[in-house]
Amino acid sequence: MRSLLYFLLIIIAAASAAIVQSPSDKDIVPHGEELLDVDTIFRAMGVPFCMRKCIDGFINSTTTLWTMRNVVGQARNVCTSHAKAISCLKHDQFCDMNKIFKVASSSVEYMCTKKYVLFERMEKCLTPVVDKIMEECDNTCYSRSNLTAFSNNSNIQFAATVGGNVFIVTDHLGDLCGSLQCTLPCVTQKLNQACALSGWLALDMLMQPFDAATVMIEQLAPPLRDLVIKKVDKRCRFAINASQLNRIRNGDFTAFNSL
Template identity: 70%
Template sequence: MRSTLILLSFAILFVAFIDGAVKPVHSDKDVVPHEEQMLDVDTIFRALGVPYCMRKCIDPFINSTTSLWNMKNVVNQARKVCSQHAQAITCLKKEQFCDHLKIFSKASSSVEYMCATKHVLFERMESCLNPIVDDVMSTCDKECYSRSNLTAFAQDSNIKFAATVGGNAFIVADHLGDLCTSLQCTLPCVTKRLNNKCALSGWLSLDMLMQPFDAVSVMVEQLSPPLKDLIIKKIDKRCHFAINPNQLNRIRNGDFNAFNK
């Protein structure tokens, strides 16, 4: 059970990293963008076995992050994202037995870090970031295929099968490799390009984006050796950096060669 929760957290963080719009479990059609703009997060979440009680809390937050998926007006939408994230956390606290290990909180900790811990620094950089962030994200997406790989992941027949059987975190873990390749490209791309446009903003963004990986690596380190070995075997080698504290620390400090040790 514990190993499945680790894999669940590990997979959810990829959705949190590159969010898209999700068809809600409720009937509010007004928050859903046009079909051609949507990522099938619903299939991903069902493949992960995310329970209904969690979905009803987090779907409004996922829908609020469509600016990240569309890469338009990202900076100006940050406050809305922060508000919806806080509401999702509050909702989950009321559902006492839904997410008692705080998987969603850990997987979306980048948002919490930006909204609660680093918001003053981001506000100081807002005037510089606002004109350039959308272009930086779009350029890095074209170089790193983040959105196309995530879309392909959601459309994979194995992921769709996992979704139909109530979720299978191990199947999901077997198909994370291309997403990890995109991350290995995206993190240095965003960091370097933002630093070039707005001094230190790239390092601040990298620090923020590393938060969920740190959380997952801590969870893995706390496992018994047999379970830890199982996680390492099940996750694609391209993703091993995400559960290795030493590699994560080097990446956080700008050593992007650490992705491959």
């Protein structure tokens, strides 16, 4: 059960990182009039309250990116709130003993610690172009729309009312993974065209939690590993396949559908 929760958090974190649509463009996005319900998503996954009290500030800071306005400028706030969330969970050592949140949000930590110097060097180039690039990609890939629809799905809302059901949530991840398959190459290629190497930096950052997920899946007992793989929509299976992930990281986006 924990392994599925872990995987779900990674997919949701990655989908949230791909939120790229301005709410003013309702004529483009099929679900534009619905509101993203982050609380329902977390309750549907059964995320414990002790974790929520630590990570809600971070979640709130990431949802400020929802409009894709001043993304570069808001990155520092996201880094600060993430560090606070990690510190809070360390003080409550029994809440997240398996470090689920730390791994699920590892792309943020990776950018904020190991890659921030590179990000700062690219900041001047990225600031005037990144919002438009992200918005253009979502006009094609519907990351924001699909995440919003996911949070408003009646089955997800039911799972939230019964204290969480990771199997129900897993059954409805397909569209989110489909958006990721579209968004990752779109953002990578457009950012590289605008600011040299910035697309590869973004891709490297977003791939971090998936790499960790494959390690976790491989360490499971074979029956449980087979159950996780069976439950995951085929559009999401790239996220737990080390060979596919390695090819994607190196720019071979045909690997999304290689199995």
